[in-house]
């Protein structure tokens with residue numbers, strides 16, 4: 001694969017009229033938008049698992065994507081895989097990556113072998129990072145694929161399994177710190193249940209919180225100053241996942257006093273699986289000060305699972321970047337393409353084109369979101385819609401100066417109220433007007 005990749009041109013910005021498919025039409029990394037280079041607003045990251053590991057296997061067929069990394073031993077293969085990852089990021093100008101422990105290191109036969117492999121491969125990856133300037137956005141541990149986690153990891157019914165999960169997370173935190181990562185993710189792949197008939201939900205949730213506290217205590221003691229993230233997802237692989245959506249996770253974090261250390265890593269496809277829009281999840285995180293990072297992908301609303309497609313929907317990307325701008329941009333987080341090419345897109349060219357499509361989609365989304373804010377009509381409408389809370393009785397409600405007695409007295413003295421229009425269609429038309437005049 002590396003040979004085919006090397007044969008491809010370096011991907012550069014050529015503008016929207018270019019017909020060169022190996023060029024960016026909207027992503028111009030150093031162009032300043034809202035006072036920052038686009039690349040700093042977008043902070044694109046490569047997902048190691050989909051881009052370097054997934055082979056297109058589905059329940060009906062074997063892999064279609066060549067993952068035969070040159071090298072005889074699993075470690076040699078892991079190194080060849082890392083070489084390909086860094087060559088690909090350089091070709092695309094992607095400056096960050098994200099990994100699970102077992103994406104980068106051979107799993108070996110037991111946890112000790114995994115630990116040793118992780119140390120060896122991170123030494124190697126560190127040299128590639130130093131050479132290229134590419135950085136780690138976040139790391140995580142895969143506590144869902146191995147059969148030992150069939151009943152969960154932090155929420156497993158057996159303490160021995162809990163101990164294995166803690167061990168894997170400890171070593172993944174060490175790897176994250178060693179590579180200078182600014183985030184550590186918890187995604188609860190098996191942290192949920194299939195049936196309440198066999199489940200002690202109260203204990204499982206308490207244990208999950210215990211595991212997270214241990215992770216925070218350990219990482220902070222080792223000097224980690226980045227963010228911890230929970231990545232909400234309502235279902236799949238379990239029927240009910242405990243990290244269901246942003247609101248549910250906020251309740252969990254507050255109950256267990258984890259809200260100082262944890263933020264959200266929000267994935268577009270998980271939002272829609274939870275019956276929300278991507279913007280809804282970002283918005284809820286933003287207004288609760290837990291917006292952290294994004295897994296940028298998109299689902300297929302006609303299918304009911306996490307299809308993890310590369311994002312190409314400009315409307316959703318615009319609303320996403322609108323929220324990101326309003327959140328003040330990313331601090332430790334970024335836009336990680338937790339996305340995979342379709343099974344029939346089996347060539348390395350397809351992976352490059354998929355990243356170009358995703359990066360251009362978010363670059364265009366950023367451009368349009370910026371225009372929407374400059375245009376100001378939507379923002380002004382929202383501000384005016386609530387202006388009754390800035391004076392008179394509204395200001396008194398906000399200031400906590402009135403209660404039911406005072407409000408009753410006030411309301412009984414009112415004449416007929418002229419109720420405002422919500423003006424949804426008009427606002428949608430403004431949105432389209434701005435979107436298509438970019």
Ligand code: XLS
Pocket residue numbers: 100140185187231233267295306338
């Ligand atoms: C799966 C998740 C996973 C996380 C990292 O649905 O999106 O890929 O991002 O464990």
Ligand code: NI
Pocket residue numbers: 187231267295338
């Ligand atoms: Ni994800």
Ligand code: NI
Pocket residue numbers: 267269270306308338
């Ligand atoms: Ni996902």
